[in-house]
Amino acid sequence: MAVRSTHSPSKIPTIYQCDSKGRENQTIAADMHGTLLIDRSLFPYFALIAFDVGGILRLLLLLLTAPLAWFLHHFVSESAGIRVLVFASFAGVKVSEIESAANAVLPKHYSEDLHPETWRVLSSCGRKCVLTESPRIMVEPFLKNYLGVDLVLGTEISSWWGVATGFMARGGVLVGEQKAMALRKAFESSLAPEIGIGDSEADFAFMNLCKEKYIVPSEQRVRPVKQVELPKPVIFHDGRLVQKPSPLIALLIIVWFPIGVLLSVSRVLIGSNSPISLFYYIIQLTGCKILVKGTPPPNAKNSRRTGVAFICSHKTVMDPLFVSAVLGRNTTCISYSVSRLTEFLSPIRNCRLTRERSKDAKIIKDILEEGWDLVMCPEGTTCREPYLLRFSSLFAELTDEIVPVAINIRTSMFHGSTARGRKWLDIFFFFMNPLPVYEITFLDKLSPDQTCSAGKSSFDVANNVQEMIGTVLKFKCTKFTRKDKYRMLAGTDGLVGGKPGAVAADKLS
Structure with missing residues (x-):
């Protein structure tokens, strides 16, 4: 040339x-x-x-x-x-x-x-x-x-x-x-x-x-x-830093880091040793603000035979804890995986699922029938962008007592979630932020005609709950799954065996 x-x-x-x-x-x-x-x-x-x-x-x-x-x-x-x-x-x-x-x-x-x-x-x-x-x-x-x-x-x-x-x-x-x-x-x-x-x-x-x-x-x-003008949205990303660090921001992060570590450890120790009925007030005294919208239902043990399933969007591993704090009572959190340290520090009850649908269904059903309110994040993993991942439909098959909960957080320095890093550090990085904010919005409980008892399929119920939460948060609903997330973060772009996975970002019906 x-x-x-x-x-x-x-x-x-x-x-x-x-x-x-x-x-x-x-x-x-x-x-x-x-x-x-x-x-x-x-x-x-x-x-x-x-x-x-x-x-x-x-x-x-x-x-x-x-x-x-x-x-x-x-x-x-x-x-x-x-x-x-x-x-x-x-x-x-x-x-x-x-x-x-x-x-x-x-x-x-x-x-x-x-x-x-x-x-x-x-x-x-x-x-x-x-x-x-x-x-x-x-x-x-x-x-x-x-x-x-x-x-x-x-x-x-x-x-x-x-x-x-x-x-x-x-x-x-x-x-x-x-x-x-x-x-x-x-x-x-x-x-x-x-x-x-x-x-x-x-x-x-x-x-x-x-x-x-x-x-x-x-x-x-x-x-x-x-x-919205890009050919492909960036739905998943990792890393701990919230902002792109200029030299000045990098200097502020470095100066704040030892202070943030001490603040974070203090918040974690105070929170983990506080009764859940007081956690809402105590954690806010440390500078972590909780914003609440909507009205949650009363305690199931006092007014119902079975518990309520609070179905939440997923931002950090502490979502169930903050929901319980706003409710002012102990709930049961279910998850597929959580670090032993996080489980040890949690002041609420944790229950691990097995990833076998029949066994998990029995675990959830038993918890609800005992009168425990259940907090569940059916996305299965966190997403930092304004998107919701595909919801698991398991909860819809087991109860009609369903309350959607829209959760969002605001942080200024560090992300409180990771896919590739040490997940046991998630709670510490979240609390290292100077003034983190948890926003929790309780939506109306699903009416009987919106549940499986009315003939709706579990997938329709899950999609409806996802769209309700997405509307409140102004997030877009997607067909991405937990597996898609980890494939994309690994650089394989959701391809399995050379064939496209479920990577479309279209709204679910």
């Missing part, structure tokens, strides 16, 4: 002047940071990976080296600055852990930073190529799985026996002329890309290989692409 003549930067049109119509059969080559993404800084994404794979100490190391990386980037070379960030984030980390974090943590944050004009043009083209100075291992899962990018050219990291060394593989950091060389090699047997998009002079080298060139100007106020 021949190098085309260069143009003066002042004569290169902006991305706003690029017509996106009739591009279906054309190829585009675009830079990532500052071009496809609004944020020009790489630090926040390295920080997300660093905290996920190495915890607070790795984040501290990255923050301490950030000034050196900034100095080298601006006064020596962009390549030198990136080398420092890569070494601080990856040295000594298993490559499999980096890949896992790239699949589960980064897509959510990348998707919230897409430049609307670049995405307008990129999405209109038939073949898409993205070039980036970031390690390819970090960006490829998002670009290919969520944006449909065909080719990702990024910096390659070196490893030894499956462990990242912190250094670059042959070819070094993909910046400047290195991007042009990589693009030239990738398209040496085909026509040059019709469109080249970048944001700085460092991108001109690869842009000059393209037929049309456009620059993305640096602007302070650019609203990212709305999530």
Whole structure:
């Protein structure tokens, strides 16, 4: 592929002047940071990976080296600055852990930073190529799985026996002329890309290989692409950090962390040793707010022969505890799996299910017939996004005393749930937030004509409860299951044996 003549930067049109119509059969080559993404800084994404794979100490190391990386980037070379960030984030980390974090943590944050004009043009083209100075291992899962990018050219990291060394593989950091060389090699047997998009002079080298060139100007106020406009919603993501950490936010997290640990342990010890009738008041004195809407039914032991099944959306492992606290009485929580520590610390009764439907049905039926109110999260797993997973219909077969409960939480620093991490830490991370909030909304008990006794199938009842909760929370109901979640977080995109799983995000009927 021949190098085309260069143009003066002042004569290169902006991305706003690029017509996106009739591009279906054309190829585009675009830079990532500052071009496809609004944020020009790489630090926040390295920080997300660093905290996920190495915890607070790795984040501290990255923050301490950030000034050196900034100095080298601006006064020596962009390549030198990136080398420092890569070494601080990856040295000594298993490559499999980096890949896992790239699949589960980064897509959510990348998707919230897409430049609307670049995405307008990129999405209109038939073949898409993205070039980036970031390690390819970090960006490829998002670009290919969520944006449909065909080719990702990024910096390659070196490893030894499956462990990242912190250094670059042959070819070094993909910046400047290195991007042009990589693009030239990738398209040496085909026509040059019709469109080249970048944001700085460092991108001109690869842009000059393209037929049309456009620059993305640096602007302070650019609203990212709305999530509904993406070809695929990011429903599942992992990682403990709520916000994308800029250097300042990273510093605040590091300073708060030891304080948060002490606060969290105190909250857990106080809560686990408090009678459930007082938990609602005591936990709020520690700064954890509980917002309640709706009116729950009275105690089943005083007014009914059988207990009530409170069917909840699932946000953290503590959902049953907070529901019980609002009710002001002990309930029974059922779950498929919960850590021994969580079970030990819980002030309410826990009952483990077996995953055998007939046995589980008997366990639940016995609990209800004893007069115990039951708290159940039929999604089977947590979801952080505004979506509800497919509800298990088991509860609908066993009782007509069903009260839907919509649960949502608000945290500012740390997520109180994880799929890939140590789940016994979930309660501690939730309580490490300065002022966490639990929102609990009790809906009206299902009327007799909405239950299986009226001839409804258990699936119809489950779908109806799911939709009622989704409407209150303004969440979208999906057909995703617990298994789909873990397949997607593992990077298999819900594919089983090469065949699509239940991954449509359509509302259940």
